[in-house]
Amino acid sequence: MVFSACDHGLIAAANYDTGVLMNESLIFQDTPDLVNPYILIGLNGWLNAGEVATGCIDFLRRKLNAQKFAHIDSSRFHIWQVPGFDPAQIMRPHAVIEEGLIKSLAEPASEFFFWKSGAEHDLILFTGSEPNLRWPEYASAILSIAKRYRVPRIYSLGGVYDQVPHTRETKVFAVLSRPELKSEFKSFPFLNYAGPCSFSTMLLNQAGGEGIEAAGITARVPPYIQIFNAKACYDLLKKVFALTPLNIDLSDLKKSADNLVEMMDKSFSQNETALKQLQKLEEMFDAAVLQEFGYTPGANIDELMQEMLNMKKGGQKLH
Secondary structure (H helix, E strand, O other): OOEEOOOHHHHHHHHHHHOOOOOOOEEEOOOOOOOOOEEEEEEEOOOEHHHHHHHHHHHHHHHHOOEEEEEEOHHHOOOOEOOOOOHHHEOOOEEEEEOOEEEEEEOOOOEEEEEOOOOOOOEEEEEEEOOOOOHHHHHHHHHHHHHHOOOOOEEEEEEEEOOOOOOOOOOEEEEEOOHHHOOOOOOOOEOOOOOOOOHHHHHHHHHHHOOOOEEEEEEEEOOOOOOOOHHHHHHHHHHHHOOOOOOOOOHHHHHHHHHHHHHHHHHHHOOHHHHHHHHHHHHHHHHOOOOOOOOOOOOOHHHHHHHHHHHHHOOOOOO
């Protein structure tokens, strides 16, 4: 059975249990009883370089056999075809057609999944695409879930392309919803930035205004790995879970990460020009490791990317 947040019985139950009125854009398939769950968010969009944000959530959803319990009505927030050619902005419905007959047609989804740990904290996973419209309303829908389940903290995961090599541990940076969180995150570099923002920034700002703890943790990933970066996902989740009591086995993801690094190393070893560019990038990275966000001259990323493209044209697989 599917429950709309507009259903009077569900609203009454939400008010009785939590004193929180559910957001009208939320549609529930189930109303599980959860124990102090954390929320992990991974959205397709600006902060999904290397498929880090969505990849982390997809891995956890499969690993934990997490069950869907709610979704956000996507028709209110998404434009199915944004003008232009950016793949991240193409969210057309997905159709299955067999022998000339339409078997199914699914709209872009924004879905909540839950996992019961059997311990003091459960887990909620949320995945979808950055909204094109009504950002504050979309954020309010997420925060309604957080308030209903008395979530201790929201973690918004992300990835950005940066001048970093795949041969080093993935570096991350943090953006926080509340100043009192800084002491707990003192081992994380804090972002300094002014300019257009992602939806994650809007969500964190709104969460802070409502007194909800939230942290955006974003991985810096190599620009020459533009498929699923299992290494960055593993490093990111390891850092995030170290901040929680959650005990989740990441060994399968670690194995995928090791395989990716091995394949990349092999590809670079077969191209002397690309290898030299990678070594320059490593030298820069090592020299600037304490200057997380400063520009570091020396390595020519354009040359490295061009050499990787030449390898592809030559029939060599990079991944």
